[in-house]
Amino acid sequence: MKVHIIAVGRLRGGPEADLISDYLTRFDRTGRALSLGPAQIVEVDDRKGGGMAAEADLLRRAVPKGALLAVMDERGRVETSPRFAKRLAGWRDGGRSDLALVIGGADGIDPGLRAEADFALSFGAMVWPHMLVRVMLAEQLYRAASILAGAPYHRD
Numbered sequence: 001m002k003v004h005i006i007a008v009g010r011l012r013g014g015p016e017a018d019l020i021s022d023y024l025t026r027f028d029r030t031g032r033a034l035s036l037g038p039a040q041i042v043e044v045d046d047r048k049g050g051g052m053a054a055e056a057d058l059l060r061r062a063v064p065k066g067a068l069l070a071v072m073d074e075r076g077r078v079e080t081s082p083r084f085a086k087r088l089a090g091w092r093d094g095g096r097s098d099l100a101l102v103i104g105g106a107d108g109i110d111p112g113l114r115a116e117a118d119f120a121l122s123f124g125a126m127v128w129p130h131m132l133v134r135v136m137l138a139e140q141l142y143r144a145a146s147i148l149a150g151a152p153y154h155r156d
């Protein structure tokens, strides 16, 4: 199952970009034997003035046809890492070949797009900067693959 992290705004280098690249490389490597990955970041333009609805159209267009759509949203479901790993495996076993994980911009995710999603995942009730959410999501993907592979990265 290919993973597409679809996010608003362009990251041009810096520590976040290095961490994301590192975690996604590790995810790809660990996930290969588990039919998970590869993962890629797809960036859409930050539509200043266009509003959330215009941004939602750009995000929608980046979602591959037939993909399972999960949005990142502080109002979504909070999960433990092992539970998220199980969920990821369940999505893979459900036969979807693509998973789209959508991160909103500064104003959040358009309610219409949120309503279309199959799932909403929360990293807690606090609001995090969207660039950090990219890093955290990349890390959780790697952690999930490690858990499923029985690798010692995650410790309860």
Ligand SMILES: C[S@@+](CC[C@H](N)C(=O)[O-])C[C@H]1O[C@@H](n2cnc3c(N)ncnc32)[C@H](O)[C@@H]1O
Pocket: 071, 072, 073, 074, 075, 102, 103, 104, 105, 106, 107, 108, 109, 121, 122, 123, 124, 125, 126, 127, 128, 129, 130, 133
């Ligand atoms: C700066 S936040 C926007 C928050 C915005 N005030 C709202 O009402 O949605 C940008 C994006 O980061 C993601 N995000 C921020 N905090 C999050 C959290 N605790 N859990 C999951 N995703 C989060 C969401 O995708 C959100 O749309």
